[in-house]
Amino acid sequence: MRIPFIKMHGLGNDFVVLDARENDLPDLNESIARGIADRHTGIGCDQLILLQPSDSADFRMRIYNHDGGEVGACGNATRAVAMLHGSNATIETDGGMLAASPRDGGASVDMGAPRFDWDAIPLAYPMDTLSMPVGWEMLQNPGAVNVGNPHVIFFVDDCDAVPLDRLGPEIENDPLFPVRVNVNVATIEDRSRIRLRVWERGAGLTKACGTGACATAVHAMRRRLVDSEVTVALPGGDLQIAWSEGETIRMTGPASESFRGSFEWDDYA
Numbered sequence: 001m002r003i004p005f006i007k008m009h010g011l012g013n014d015f016v017v018l019d020a021r022e023n024d025l026p027d028l029n030e031s032i033a034r035g036i037a038d039r040h041t042g043i044g045c046d047q048l049i050l051l052q053p054s055d056s057a058d059f060r061m062r063i064y065n066h067d068g069g070e071v072g073a074c075g076n077a078t079r080a081v082a083m084l085h086g087s088n089a090t091i092e093t094d095g096g097m098l099a100a101s102p103r104d105g106g107a108s109v110d111m112g113a114p115r116f117d118w119d120a121i122p123l124a125y126p127m128d129t130l131s132m133p134v135g136w137e138m139l140q141n142p143g144a145v146n147v148g149n150p151h152v153i154f155f156v157d158d159c160d161a162v163p164l165d166r167l168g169p170e171i172e173n174d175p176l177f178p179v180r181v182n183v184n185v186a187t188i189e190d191r192s193r194i195r196l197r198v199w200e201r202g203a204g205l206t207k208a209c210g211t212g213a214c215a216t217a218v219h220a221m222r223r224r225l226v227d228s229e230v231t232v233a234l235p236g237g238d239l240q241i242a243w244s245e246g247e248t249i250r251m252t253g254p255a256s257e258s259f260r261g262s263f264e265w266d267d268y269a
C-alpha cells in the first residue's frame with residue numbers, strides 16, 4: 001500500500017507527518033515508527049506525527065519519537081500541523097487539548113497549563129526519600145515541569161559548555177525516571193532572553209524543542225528570573241513564550257513544509 005507523507009520542521013526539529021484525518025491508515029506501532037524515522041534506512045525524522053479524526057477536537061495528533069515510543073506532546077510539531085491545517089484548530093493530544101492559530105510562516109499555540117515540581121513528572125521513588133540533592137556532575141538542582149510531557153531543567157552559566165551529548169542520555173535513562181525524561185540546559189541572558197539546548201527523550205540532541213522551551217521559560221518565570229514574555233533561543237532559532245501564574249502557556253514561532261513524498265507501507269511493516 002502506497003502512503004503519502006509530508007516532511008515538515010519547526011526550527012530544524014523535523015517530522016514526518018502522516019495525515020489520516022480523511023483516509024484511514026494501517027495500524028502504526030513502535031517498530032514501524034522507528035523504521036520510518038531512521039535517518040539511514042527510512043525517511044528520517046526526530047518525530048513521526050500521525051493526524052487522525054477526533055470526537056472532541058478538530059483533529060487528533062499522535063506523536064512518536066525517533067526511537068518509536070509514543071509520547072504526549074510536541075510543541076514544534078503542533079505549530080507545523082497548525083500550518084498544515086491552515087486555520088484555527090483545536091488539537092487533541094495524549095498530553096491535553098491544544099488550540100493553535102496559523103500565522104505567516106508559523107503558528108501561535110495555547111500549550112495548556114504547566115504542572116510544576118517533582119509530583120508533576122513520573123518518578124521511580126518520592127523525591128523526599130532521597131538524602132542527597134539531585135544532580136549529575138556539573139548539572140545540579142534540576143527543576144521539574146510537565147507540559148504534556150516530562151522535563152527537567154538546569155540553569156547554568158553557559159549552556160553551550162555542557163557536554164549534553166554525554167550527560168543527556170545519562171539523565172534521560174536514570175532509574176529515577178521510569179518513563180525517562182527530556183533534559184534542558186539553559187542560560188538566562190537577560191530578563192527577556194533565555195538560551196536553551198535540549199536532549200530530547202527518545203530523539204537525542206535536536207535543533208529545537210518547543211515543549212522544552214515552554215517548560216524552561218515557565219520555570220524561569222516562576223523563579224522570577226525573567227519577565228512573563230521571553231525569547232527562547234535554541235540552536236535552530238527563536239521561540240516566543242508567554243505565561244503568567246494560573247494561566248496557560250502561549251508559544252509562538254515558525255514552522256515549514258520541506259517536501260512531500262510517498263512510501264511503501266510493507267517496507268516498514
Ligand SMILES: N[C@@H](CCC[C@H](N)C(=O)O)C(=O)O
Pocket residue numbers: 013046047063065071072073074075076077149150182200201202203206208209210211212
Ligand atoms: N520535539 C518536541 C518534543 C517531542 C517529544 C519529546 N521528545 C518527549 O519524549 O516527550 C517539541 O518540540 O516539543
